[in-house]
Amino acid sequence: MSQLTPLTIDPAAKERLRVLFLAKNALWDGTGSPEDGNHAFYHREMSQVLTGLGLNLTISDNFDILWDKPDVDFVFPLLNRAGFFNSEMLCPLLCERAGIAYLGASPIVRGLSDDKHLAKRSVRDAAVPTAPWAIYRRGAPIDPAKCPEGKRFVVKPNNSSASWGVHDATDWASVKAAIDGVHGLGHDAIVEPFIDGSDVEVPVITVNGEPQILPMMIFRQADPSHLRTYYEKRDLVDRSQKYSLDPFENPEMTEVIADYTRKAWDDYRPFDYGRFEFRVNEETGEVTFLELNLNCNLWSQKVFGKAAVLAGWTQEQLIETILAESLRRHGLTG
Numbered sequence: 001m002s003q004l005t006p007l008t009i010d011p012a013a014k015e016r017l018r019v020l021f022l023a024k025n026a027l028w029d030g031t032g033s034p035e036d037g038n039h040a041f042y043h044r045e046m047s048q049v050l051t052g053l054g055l056n057l058t059i060s061d062n063f064d065i066l067w068d069k070p071d072v073d074f075v076f077p078l079l080n081r082a083g084f085f086n087s088e089m090l091c092p093l094l095c096e097r098a099g100i101a102y103l104g105a106s107p108i109v110r111g112l113s114d115d116k117h118l119a120k121r122s123v124r125d126a127a128v129p130t131a132p133w134a135i136y137r138r139g140a141p142i143d144p145a146k147c148p149e150g151k152r153f154v155v156k157p158n159n160s161s162a163s164w165g166v167h168d169a170t171d172w173a174s175v176k177a178a179i180d181g182v183h184g185l186g187h188d189a190i191v192e193p194f195i196d197g198s199d200v201e202v203p204v205i206t207v208n209g210e211p212q213i214l215p216m217m218i219f220r221q222a223d224p225s226h227l228r229t230y231y232e233k234r235d236l237v238d239r240s241q242k243y244s245l246d247p248f249e250n251p252e253m254t255e256v257i258a259d260y261t262r263k264a265w266d267d268y269r270p271f272d273y274g275r276f277e278f279r280v281n282e283e284t285g286e287v288t289f290l291e292l293n294l295n296c297n298l299w300s301q302k303v304f305g306k307a308a309v310l311a312g313w314t315q316e317q318l319i320e321t322i323l324a325e326s327l328r329r330h331g332l333t334g
Contacts, residue, residue: 004207006317007324011054013333019323020058020070020100021050022091023078027061042299043078049319050076066094073332075102076323080295085186086159088114088295101330103323104295105271113268113294114159116190123289126263130289131279133192138183144172150193155179157187168194195279195288197221200248201303202261202276205318206325211265213258215310217303218248218280245303247310253280256287268294272326275303298322 025034025043034040050057058065058072063079077091089110095102105113112118117135124130132148135158147153155167155178165185167178175191182189198221203214221243248254261276268274274294280287298304300315308318327333 004212004311006313007207007321009053009055009320009324009327010333013327014054015056017056017074017327017332018058018072019050019055020060020065020072020075021047021078022060022063022065022075023047024061026059026078038299038301039297042297042302045299045315046078046319049316050323052316053320053323063090063094066091066098066100069098069100072100074327074330075100077102077104077295078298086111086114088159101327101332103272103326105268105274109268109271110294113271113274113292116158116291117188119292120289122267123260123264126266128260128264128289129287131192131195133190136179136183136189136191138186138188142176142179144176147172147175147191148193152194153178153191154194155182155189155191157182157185158190159187195281197279197281197286198243199290200253200257200278200280200287202257202278203273203304203307204261204265204276205273205322206270206329207321208325209270209329211262211269211271213261214304214307216248216254216257217307218246219243220246245306250282253282253285253287260287260289264289264292268292270329272329273298273304273322 023043023046025040026047028034028040028044030044047059075091075095079091080088089107092102092104092107092110096107112122117133120130120133134146134148136142151170153169153175155169155175157165165182165187167181169175169178179189199219201217204211205214257278260278264276271294274292275296276292277290278287279290298319304318305315308315
């Protein structure tokens, strides 16, 4: 990454191209206590960064603007969790309907990545190790024979982000209760054994048509058995004593994780940017794929922003590079 040069968008293209930025909190003014925690600060920062780049920019906070096929050339979508099942796919679908280019993967690929069960199948076929798991679709039979073996389990919505709706379970009775709880939220449930360790985050961007791995980060946990919650990930509660986001500086494990990431990303290209997540045990050297998130969090205070700093880039350079590459891929710039 240190040898990569940030991309820029030609000033004439910035003036010519009409860009729509779409995010739930894109118009938040920074006052009050936002219900989405740090996501609101993230969306507000992105609005400011994109405005600061001098783009011909329109900003909206809901999908309605896309129904009438707005007069724009490109959409920068961050409206992922919009409050209904599989909402992550709606924005790219509406863009396809309107014939408007957009940042990120196609709707079907977004669906593949957002469905944790299918993503695990994909990486398993690519010879990337992942924990055993079971999928319990809402409305389908809940068969205990499908449940993997283990003494402790993680049960969560199959399409969730930031550990929303996550449950801890220790036996089939508690697993079944957790599955019922997830189904009650209107989601499919995925069950897998809990793995002690910390999460290594692998941020990937695309430059000149090729995915590139930025410096890896680790959520190093004071207690490897702690299950991170949605409230901790969104900074809605104090989690400062539980884990920290640090550079991952284990050369041997970094090489292994990079190899697994390159194997895993083939089913998703082109995706512009995404974050691949692995559970690592630094004592044993074990590396296990957890999930991937395309169109993931780009906030300066999270993985991508801090990885960019380690690579010697500013937040503005990171965002302009991702946007410039996607505009080039869609044929909107040279």
